[in-house]
Amino acid sequence: MPLVDLDRFDFLYANRVRGMKTAATRDLMATLSRPGIISLAGGFPDTRAFGEEAFREISGSVAADAAQALQYGPTAGLESIKDVIVEVMAAEGTQASQEEVFTTTGAQQGLDLVAKTFLDEGDGILCEGPTYAGALNAFAAYRPRVMHVPMDRAGMIPAAAREALEKARRGGIPVKFVYTVPNFQNPAGVTMVAERRRELLEIAREFDLVIVEDNPYGMLRFEGEPLPTLSALEQEDGDVDRVVYLGTFSKIFAPGVRLGWVRAQPGILHKINIGKQGADLCSSNLSQMLIASFFENADWRAYVKRLTGIYRERRDAMLDALAEFMPKEVHWTHPQGGLFVWATLPSYLDATAMLPRAIAKNVAYVPGEGFYAGGNGKNCMRLNFSFVEPEKIRRGIELLAEVVRERMELRSDLERGSQRGSRSQAGPRSTGVASGTDKG
Amino acid sequence: MPLVDLDRFDFLYANRVRGMKTAATRDLMATLSRPGIISLAGGFPDTRAFGEEAFREISGSVAADAAQALQYGPTAGLESIKDVIVEVMAAEGTQASQEEVFTTTGAQQGLDLVAKTFLDEGDGILCEGPTYAGALNAFAAYRPRVMHVPMDRAGMIPAAAREALEKARRGGIPVKFVYTVPNFQNPAGVTMVAERRRELLEIAREFDLVIVEDNPYGMLRFEGEPLPTLSALEQEDGDVDRVVYLGTFSKIFAPGVRLGWVRAQPGILHKINIGKQGADLCSSNLSQMLIASFFENADWRAYVKRLTGIYRERRDAMLDALAEFMPKEVHWTHPQGGLFVWATLPSYLDATAMLPRAIAKNVAYVPGEGFYAGGNGKNCMRLNFSFVEPEKIRRGIELLAEVVRERMELRSDLERGSQRGSRSQAGPRSTGVASGTDKG
Incomplete structure (x- = not known):
C-alpha cells in the first residue's frame, strides 16, 4: 500500500x-x-x-460454569471477583466494601475511565515527573495540561505540588486530580514516604481535588515495612472520600487476563460505570471467574x-x-x-x-x-x-x-x-x- | 452512605x-x-x-502455553487470532490481510476507538433510527451531534441519509461517518438490501465520509441469501478504503471472552492503535488463544x-x-x-x-x-x-x-x-x- x-x-x-x-x-x-x-x-x-498445572486447575474449576464464563456480565463485575478485590485491598490495609469496588479491563482502563470522568480539554492534572507513560497515553485522549511534580528518593515533593497548584490557580486552570504511583513507582522505582502521603492528602483537601492512587506494585515489596495506602490514610482521618484507588491483578496474578479495579465513592463510580458501558460493556466473565477461583482456592499470598x-x-x-x-x-x-x-x-x-x-x-x-x-x-x-x-x-x-x-x-x-x-x-x-x- | x-x-x-x-x-x-x-x-x-466439554478442550489446549496466555500481548493482537479473523471475514466474503485487522476488547471497544479517532465535540454522525444503544453510549463520550436516518424494511433510507448530509453541510456541521448495522440490525432486526448498500457507499464517496459497518450478526442468518458486506462491495469497486468494519466473536463464539476486531486501512488503524494503548494496552492473550484454538481445531462453522x-x-x-x-x-x-x-x-x-x-x-x-x-x-x-x-x-x-x-x-x-x-x-x-x- x-x-x-x-x-x-x-x-x-x-x-x-x-x-x-x-x-x-x-x-x-x-x-x-x-x-x-x-x-x-x-x-x-x-x-x-504461575505454571501449567496451576492454570489447568483454575480453568478446570471454571469449566462447570462455562455458560456463565462465556456470557456477558454485569458492568461493575461479578460478585465473586468483588469479594476477592475486597480481600486483596484488606491485605494491604485498605478497607473497602463490595459497593465501592468496580472491575475494569486492567488498571489501564481505570486510568481511561477516570480521565473520561474528570477531564475537559485544558483541565490541569498533576503527575509525578517522570510518570507512568500509559497514564499519559490514557489522559492525552482528553487533552489535559499535565503538570509534572518532581520527585526525590522520598517520592513526589509536596512543596513542589503545592507550588504547581498555586500557579495553576493564578492562571485560572482548573486542576481536577493529582495522579500518583506511590509504591515502587513506574518508571522511577521510588516510593512515597508515609509523611508525604499525609501531606499530599492535606494538599488535596486544601485545593479540593481528587487523588488518583495507582497501586499496581504495592504487594511486591522486597524489604522494609509496607506503607499505608493514601486510601487507607484518608479513612483513618475520616475524611471525605477523595481518593480514587486503582488496583490490578496484573502483578499479583497475571496481566494476560486484563483485570483491574477502581475503588471510589459511589458518586464517582456511577460516572465510571457509564463510561465503561461505552468503552467495553463489561470485563471478561471468564477472567473474573478464573481469578476468583485462584484467589478462593489457592494460596495467593504464597x-x-x-x-x-x-x-x-x-x-x-x-x-x-x-x-x-x-x-x-x-x-x-x-x-x-x-x-x-x-x-x-x-x-x-x-x-x-x-x-x-x-x-x-x-x-x-x-x-x-x-x-x-x-x-x-x-x-x-x-x-x-x-x-x-x-x-x-x-x-x-x-x-x-x-x-x-x-x-x-x-x-x-x-x-x-x-x-x-x-x-x-x-x-x-x-x-x-x-x-x-x-x-x- | x-x-x-x-x-x-x-x-x-x-x-x-x-x-x-x-x-x-x-x-x-x-x-x-x-x-x-x-x-x-x-x-x-x-x-x-457451547458446552462444558468443548470449554475443557480449548482451555486444556492453551495450558501448555500458559505463560504466554497470562502475559501482556501486542496492541493489535496475536498473529494467531489475526489469522482467524482473516478466515472469518473471508467466510463472509470480505478479503482482509493480517495488517488490516486489529483486535479489540469486544466490538464495543471498536466503537469507542473509532469515535475517539474521528469525533470532536459537535461533529456530526449519521446513525440509523433506531440504532444500537451501546454505540450511542460509546459516541456520547465524544459529544457528537447524532442525526438519525429512518429505516424501512429494506434498511436505512438512502434519500433520507443524503438529505441529512445536505442539511448538515448547509449548517456547517462536519459529518465524520455514517454508522450502520447492516445485518439483522440491533435493535430493529432489519437488514439493508444490497442495492442500498451500494447507494450508501455512493453517498459516502460523494460526501467523502467514512462508513462504520458494525456486523456482529451477519453469520446468524436463518433464511435467504447472505448479502455482501459494505466492505466487500467497496473492494469490488476498487474504491479507496473508507469502510471501517467492526466484527466480534461474541455472537459466533462467546461474549464472555470480550473479543472483537476492526478491519480498516492502515492510516486509520494507526490512530486506533494509539487509542487502544491508552484504553487498555492490549486485549486478553488468554481470550485470543482460546478462540484461536477453537477456530483452528474445531468445526466452528458447524x-x-x-x-x-x-x-x-x-x-x-x-x-x-x-x-x-x-x-x-x-x-x-x-x-x-x-x-x-x-x-x-x-x-x-x-x-x-x-x-x-x-x-x-x-x-x-x-x-x-x-x-x-x-x-x-x-x-x-x-x-x-x-x-x-x-x-x-x-x-x-x-x-x-x-x-x-x-x-x-x-x-x-x-x-x-x-x-x-x-x-x-x-x-x-x-x-x-x-x-x-x-x-x-
Whole structure:
C-alpha cells in the first residue's frame, strides 16, 4: 500500500489524535521478542512462575460454569471477583466494601475511565515527573495540561505540588486530580514516604481535588515495612472520600487476563460505570471467574511471596551489575520493590538516540522521554528487572554500559575535535558536558 | 452512605459525563436475573450451547502455553487470532490481510476507538433510527451531534441519509461517518438490501465520509441469501478504503471472552492503535488463544450453524406468539437472522413507563427510547429471542400482550371518562388516540 494512502482521511480525524503518541515499549514489542535480545524494556511480570498445572486447575474449576464464563456480565463485575478485590485491598490495609469496588479491563482502563470522568480539554492534572507513560497515553485522549511534580528518593515533593497548584490557580486552570504511583513507582522505582502521603492528602483537601492512587506494585515489596495506602490514610482521618484507588491483578496474578479495579465513592463510580458501558460493556466473565477461583482456592499470598522472591533476586542482580559496569557519571534509583530501576545518564546523552545502537548490541531499555508530557527525561532510561533471569540482567547491563561508554567517548572525541577546530559541533548542549568528559 | 455525598465532586466532573446515560439493559441486569422472570431484554447469545466439554478442550489446549496466555500481548493482537479473523471475514466474503485487522476488547471497544479517532465535540454522525444503544453510549463520550436516518424494511433510507448530509453541510456541521448495522440490525432486526448498500457507499464517496459497518450478526442468518458486506462491495469497486468494519466473536463464539476486531486501512488503524494503548494496552492473550484454538481445531462453522438453528426456532416462536397474542394495533419486524424483533405499540403508549408493570408480571424488554439520541421510540420495544427457550418466549409474549392490552384499556377508559367530563385528562397525546381505541 503506497504511503500516500495512509493519510487519506487525515482531514476527518479528531483534534485529540494529534496529541496522542504511541508508547515506545509497545512499538518496540516486535523487536524485543527477537531471539537473543536481552530486553530490559518491557513491564512484564514473569508469568512463567504461575505454571501449567496451576492454570489447568483454575480453568478446570471454571469449566462447570462455562455458560456463565462465556456470557456477558454485569458492568461493575461479578460478585465473586468483588469479594476477592475486597480481600486483596484488606491485605494491604485498605478497607473497602463490595459497593465501592468496580472491575475494569486492567488498571489501564481505570486510568481511561477516570480521565473520561474528570477531564475537559485544558483541565490541569498533576503527575509525578517522570510518570507512568500509559497514564499519559490514557489522559492525552482528553487533552489535559499535565503538570509534572518532581520527585526525590522520598517520592513526589509536596512543596513542589503545592507550588504547581498555586500557579495553576493564578492562571485560572482548573486542576481536577493529582495522579500518583506511590509504591515502587513506574518508571522511577521510588516510593512515597508515609509523611508525604499525609501531606499530599492535606494538599488535596486544601485545593479540593481528587487523588488518583495507582497501586499496581504495592504487594511486591522486597524489604522494609509496607506503607499505608493514601486510601487507607484518608479513612483513618475520616475524611471525605477523595481518593480514587486503582488496583490490578496484573502483578499479583497475571496481566494476560486484563483485570483491574477502581475503588471510589459511589458518586464517582456511577460516572465510571457509564463510561465503561461505552468503552467495553463489561470485563471478561471468564477472567473474573478464573481469578476468583485462584484467589478462593489457592494460596495467593504464597504465590505473591514467590514472585517477590524472584524479583528481589533480579533487582539485586541489576543493582550489582549497574555498580560493577556503569561509568560513575551514571546514577540510578534503588527500588525496594516493584519492577523498575530508573537510570540517569550524563545530561548530554540522548537515550532515545542511543537505543538503536543498544538494540544492535542485543540489549533494550525504554528511553526516559516517554515518561514526561513535555520532553524532559531525554538522558534517562527505565530498566525492567522482573522478566529476565539474573545472569541475563548482568549481561544486559554490561552491554548497556558498553554502549553508554561508547557514546561518552564519542562525545569526548567530538569535544576534543571542536576544541581543535573552529566551531563547536556540540551546539547548545555543551554546557552539560563538563561533568561528563572526565571519563571515557 | 448519605445521598448528599453522591455529588460531592460534581464540580470536578467533565462536561461530557452530563451527556452520557446508562443503558437500560445494563441497569436492569440485576432485576433480569431474578428467578421466574422471562427476560426478552438482554442481547445475550445462548452460551449454554457451547458446552462444558468443548470449554475443557480449548482451555486444556492453551495450558501448555500458559505463560504466554497470562502475559501482556501486542496492541493489535496475536498473529494467531489475526489469522482467524482473516478466515472469518473471508467466510463472509470480505478479503482482509493480517495488517488490516486489529483486535479489540469486544466490538464495543471498536466503537469507542473509532469515535475517539474521528469525533470532536459537535461533529456530526449519521446513525440509523433506531440504532444500537451501546454505540450511542460509546459516541456520547465524544459529544457528537447524532442525526438519525429512518429505516424501512429494506434498511436505512438512502434519500433520507443524503438529505441529512445536505442539511448538515448547509449548517456547517462536519459529518465524520455514517454508522450502520447492516445485518439483522440491533435493535430493529432489519437488514439493508444490497442495492442500498451500494447507494450508501455512493453517498459516502460523494460526501467523502467514512462508513462504520458494525456486523456482529451477519453469520446468524436463518433464511435467504447472505448479502455482501459494505466492505466487500467497496473492494469490488476498487474504491479507496473508507469502510471501517467492526466484527466480534461474541455472537459466533462467546461474549464472555470480550473479543472483537476492526478491519480498516492502515492510516486509520494507526490512530486506533494509539487509542487502544491508552484504553487498555492490549486485549486478553488468554481470550485470543482460546478462540484461536477453537477456530483452528474445531468445526466452528458447524457451531455457528447449530446456534443459528437454535435462534431460528426461537425467532419463529416469537413471531408466532406475537401474531397470536398481540392486539392488532401492535406492529413488529420480521428478522431473517440475528437476535432481535422490534415492536411498535400505538403511539400513545409509553414503553418506558410500562416496563415496571411488565416486570411485575415477570416479563421484561428494552424500551425503545434508548435506541435514539433524541427521545423518539417511546412507543417501541426491543424483544430478544436468542436467550430464552421457545415455550418461555411464547409465555413471555403472552404476558407482555396482557400488559399492553391493559394499558390500552386504561387509555380507553380514561378517554371515555374525559369525554363524559369537562376536561380531557389525556392532554396533548389525545390526537394519537383515534387509531388505538377501537380495541381493548
